[in-house]
Amino acid sequence: MAKGNILFTYLLRLADDHLILSQRLGEWAGHAPTLEEDLALTNIALDLIGQARSLYSYAGAVEGQGRDEDQLAFTRPERDYVNALIVEQPNGDFAHTIVRQFFIAAFMVPFWREMEKSGDDQLAAIAAKASKEVAYHLRHASEWVVRLGDGTDESHARMVEALEDLVMYTGELFEKDPVTDAAIEAGFAVDVSALEDEWRQTVEQVLGEAMLALPEVGYMQTGGRDGIHSEHLGHILSELQYMQRTYPGLTW
Amino acid sequence: MYSQGLIGADGKTDEDEAFLAAFQERIDAEQKIEPNDPMPEGYRKTLIRQISQHAHSEIIGMQPEGNWISRAPTLRRKAALMAKVQDEGGHGLYLYSAAETLGISREEMYQQLLTGAAKYSSIFNYPALTWADIGAIGWLVDGAAIMNQIALCRCSYGPYARAMIRICKEESFHQRQGYEILITLCNGSDEQKELAQDALNRFWWPSLMMFGPSEGQSVHSQQSMLWKIKRFSNDDLRDKFINATVPQAEFLGLKVPDPELKWNEEKQGYDHGDIDWDEFWRVVKGDGPCNRERMRTRRRVESEGAWVREAALAHAQKRAERQAVAPVAAE
Numbered sequence: 001m002a003k004g005n006i007l008f009t010y011l012l013r014l015a016d017d018h019l020i021l022s023q024r025l026g027e028w029a030g031h032a033p034t035l036e037e038d039l040a041l042t043n044i045a046l047d048l049i050g051q052a053r054s055l056y057s058y059a060g061a062v063e064g065q066g067r068d069e070d071q072l073a074f075t076r077p078e079r080d081y082v083n084a085l086i087v088e089q090p091n092g093d094f095a096h097t098i099v100r101q102f103f104i105a106a107f108m109v110p111f112w113r114e115m116e117k118s119g120d121d122q123l124a125a126i127a128a129k130a131s132k133e134v135a136y137h138l139r140h141a142s143e144w145v146v147r148l149g150d151g152t153d154e155s156h157a158r159m160v161e162a163l164e165d166l167v168m169y170t171g172e173l174f175e176k177d178p179v180t181d182a183a184i185e186a187g188f189a190v191d192v193s194a195l196e197d198e199w200r201q202t203v204e205q206v207l208g209e210a211m212l213a214l215p216e217v218g219y220m221q222t223g224g225r226d227g228i229h230s231e232h233l234g235h236i237l238s239e240l241q242y243m244q245r246t247y248p249g250l251t252w
Numbered sequence: 253m254y255s256q257g258l259i260g261a262d263g264k265t266d267e268d269e270a271f272l273a274a275f276q277e278r279i280d281a282e283q284k285i286e287p288n289d290p291m292p293e294g295y296r297k298t299l300i301r302q303i304s305q306h307a308h309s310e311i312i313g314m315q316p317e318g319n320w321i322s323r324a325p326t327l328r329r330k331a332a333l334m335a336k337v338q339d340e341g342g343h344g345l346y347l348y349s350a351a352e353t354l355g356i357s358r359e360e361m362y363q364q365l366l367t368g369a370a371k372y373s374s375i376f377n378y379p380a381l382t383w384a385d386i387g388a389i390g391w392l393v394d395g396a397a398i399m400n401q402i403a404l405c406r407c408s409y410g411p412y413a414r415a416m417i418r419i420c421k422e423e424s425f426h427q428r429q430g431y432e433i434l435i436t437l438c439n440g441s442d443e444q445k446e447l448a449q450d451a452l453n454r455f456w457w458p459s460l461m462m463f464g465p466s467e468g469q470s471v472h473s474q475q476s477m478l479w480k481i482k483r484f485s486n487d488d489l490r491d492k493f494i495n496a497t498v499p500q501a502e503f504l505g506l507k508v509p510d511p512e513l514k515w516n517e518e519k520q521g522y523d524h525g526d527i528d529w530d531e532f533w534r535v536v537k538g539d540g541p542c543n544r545e546r547m548r549t550r551r552r553v554e555s556e557g558a559w560v561r562e563a564a565l566a567h568a569q570k571r572a573e574r575q576a577v578a579p580v581a582a583e
Contacts, residue, residue, distance in 0.1 A: 023322060026334055027322060029334065029338075030315050030318040030337065030553070031318075033557025038338075039338055039341045042338040042341070050331065074325075094560045147564050150570060155562070155566075243325035243383060252437075
């Protein structure tokens with residue numbers, strides 16, 4: 001694979017992660033348990049879509065075929081989307097949303113920190129901005145993990161269920177394949193396998209404070225990076241892409 | 253809550269003539285009334301009603317626009333819409349805080365919304381059917397809101413006036429964004445222009461209704477004017493809005509759906525057709541296209557979120573207890 005191709009694919013994966021998670025959090029707008037939380041979730045969604053836009057724009061430039069952020073976001077079908085499976089998981093109840101957010105933020109904090117050292121200046125610059133945002137996301141999610149885990153019997157039970165439902169999607173975050181290997185070799189990527197210990201430490205420390213534990217699973221579901229998704233993604237894209245597919249090629 | 257020590261919060265203010273005259277004197281001298289100042293019970297109640305209903309409108313108003321977040325046609329528009337809905341939640345927070353300075357809790361106000369005892373703006377009972385509606389809501393609905401709110405920046409009650417100053421800044425930004433959506437549509441394909449015209453057709457009259465009934469019909473108007481809670485009559489503000497908005501529609505190349513709309517040289521303003529007040533009162537009283545749905549959504553969100561709020565409360569209590577038992581260990 002040529003370097004351009006690898007960088008493009010690498011950027012697309014990151015961009016898709018951020019857009020799809022943003023789309024999920026956007027579903028909460030007006031539906032959160034408190035007004036304050038409504039603002040917080042929308043705030044995070046906004047940060048994520050901002051990161052997605054930077055990444056798509058850069059990916060489009062790297063690809064060099066004139067595709068902009070919108071063409072990349074709105075005209076690729078589900079088999080071409082390469083986000084991690086965890087971000088496309090349904091919001092479920094508030095516990096599921098918080099656990100999903102917590103798992104991802106605990107990963108993205110060290111990820112963006114390492115990416116700040118990227119040999120690619122633009123990626124390093126995107127990382128510098130994202131680092132600040134994701135530190136806030138992790139704080140927000142961690143505080144809720146503790147509140148819900150160490151809240152009522154019901155909230156604790158819901159957290160246990162959410163952890164069990166979502167833990168199988170965390171393995172993909174640390175997965176390496178020929179694209180990541182080539183990207184690491186080219187000097188612009190983060191070696192995600194090296195982040196797993198730190199992630200586990202963060203997660204276990206917060207879960208401990210929340211009287212919860214990380215469920216041990218023997219199987220991690222992956223496939224998102226190859227465009228093999230859960231059944232959820234098609235529905236997300238149906239909504240996301242509806243306007244551009246109905247009225248293609250227009251300015252909005 | 254700020255209710256402790258507020259004069260009149262118990263409804264037992266001794267409102268003799270001297271008291272009312274002294275209060276009116278302060279109002280007439282354009283002095284801002286602040287939370288700890290004595291105020292007639294009627295003034296307090298009117299403000300609580302108005303500010304809380306304003307806050308409720310922001311909260312319910314998140315629904316029609318939130319409805320389009322997942323489907324916005326570009327990432328830029330999606331981000332702007334998210335930011336806007338987030339701002340609305342923030343406006344709700346400011347306004348609930350302003351109302352709380354009058355001695356009512358946010359929870360109590362919110363219960364009034366959920367039981368239907370308190371109203372919210374009738375406009376949010378109309379559905380956002382197409383993307384163009386998001387533009388029309390920004391342009392017309394926020395435009396109408398701004399007309400009202402600019403006037404409220406000089407409201408006699410300090411906390412409300414200050415909330416309005418902050419809110420107006422963000423609201424004007426949203427209005428420009430909404431108008432820009434329509435400019436883009438009107439410069440676009442025939443289909444896009446049709447979407448824009450259709451949105452104007454559906455939102456024009458409901459936007460005019462946002463200013464409330466005409467003078468004779470407005471129950472609270474006269475006293476509110478005297479107390480300088482309101483600075484302009486409903487009809488004056490509505491006329492101002494029409495005069496500002498018609499040229500904007502013309503700039504877009506859109507037709508305002510009012511065959512009787514005509515420039516009146518003598519009054520230097522537009523004459524307009526009759527507003528369907530039957531529709532207005534029907535919607536205010538609960539029989540608009542989305543009233544039931546808006547309220548059902550709010551009640552569902554409230555009940556589905558109960559366990560989260562209970563957990564937060566239980567955790568805060570546990571934390572406080574642990575700190576009380578072992579203050580040193582908590583360090």
